Every structure is written in structure tokens, then in C-alpha cells.
Amino acid sequence: MCGCGYTLKEALFEFASALSNSGLSVGVVSPQMPGTAMWALTLSMFLGRLEFLVVITSLIKLVGDGRRLMASTSGQKGGDPNETRFKKSTGQEKPSLPFVRRFRPV
Numbered sequence: 567m568c569g570c571g572y573t574l575k576e577a578l579f580e581f582a583s584a585l586s587n588s589g590l591s592v593g594v595v596s597p598q599m600p601g602t603a604m605w606a607l608t609l610s611m612f613l614g615r616l617e618f619l620v621v622i623t624s625l626i627k628l629v630g631d632g633r634r635l636m637a638s639t640s641g642q643k644g645g646d647p648n649e650t651r652f653k654k655s656t657g658q659e660k661p662s663l664p665f666v667r668r669f670r671p672v
Contacts (some may be wrong), residue, residue, distance in 0.1 A: 567581065567603045567607075570599070576594050578595045585613065595607065
């Protein structure tokens with residue numbers, strides 16, 4: 567937001583306000599504000615509402631599931647490390663959905 571012409575004090579106040587979803591403003595937020603500043607405040611509102619750890623954990627999980635899915639659909643071997651263990655323990659082929667985790671009963 568400082569790159570859009572606002573002072574550091576105004577930018578930090580608006581970002582903290584958006585992060586906490588309190589609704590306080592020093593007058594920076596308006597329909598005429600630049601798009602980059604609007605997106606920065608929108609992202610901070612999203613992160614503040616969902617919390618940082620939830621968003622980061624979700625992104626890590628999404629990337630991991632996407633990699634497993636891409637590895638299994640491209641025909642590469644070794645896409646799932648539990649594939650051979652599953653086949654040995656049950657005598658069956660592993661289910662075709664790589665993002666659904668199957669747990670063996672203890």
C-alpha cells in the first residue's frame with residue numbers, strides 16, 4: 567500500500583484493521599483506491615478471518631494432494647508410498663482415488 571501513495575502509518579493501520587476485521591479506517595479505503603491496495607486489504611481480511619495457520623496448512627495439503635494426483639494420472643510409478651504395503655496386506659489393488667486416504671484396521 568505504501569507503493570500506492572499512502573504513508574507507512576496509514577498503510578500499517580489499514581492492514582492491521584483489515585487483518586482483525588474491526589472496520590476501523592483512517593480514510594484510505596474508498597471506491598477510488600488503487601486495485602493493488604484493494605487486493606492487499608482483501609487478502610489481509612481473508613487471512614484474518616481464517617487465521618494464518620489454517621490457510622498455510624490448507625495450501626500445503628492442496629499442493630501435496632495435487633502432486634499425488636498428477637503422479638498417479640501420469641502413470642509414474644511411486645506416486646503413493648503406501649501402494650505396495652496396501653497390496654501386500656490386502657491382496658487387492660489400491661483404490662484409484664489417490665487423494666482419499668485408506669487406513670488399515672489395527
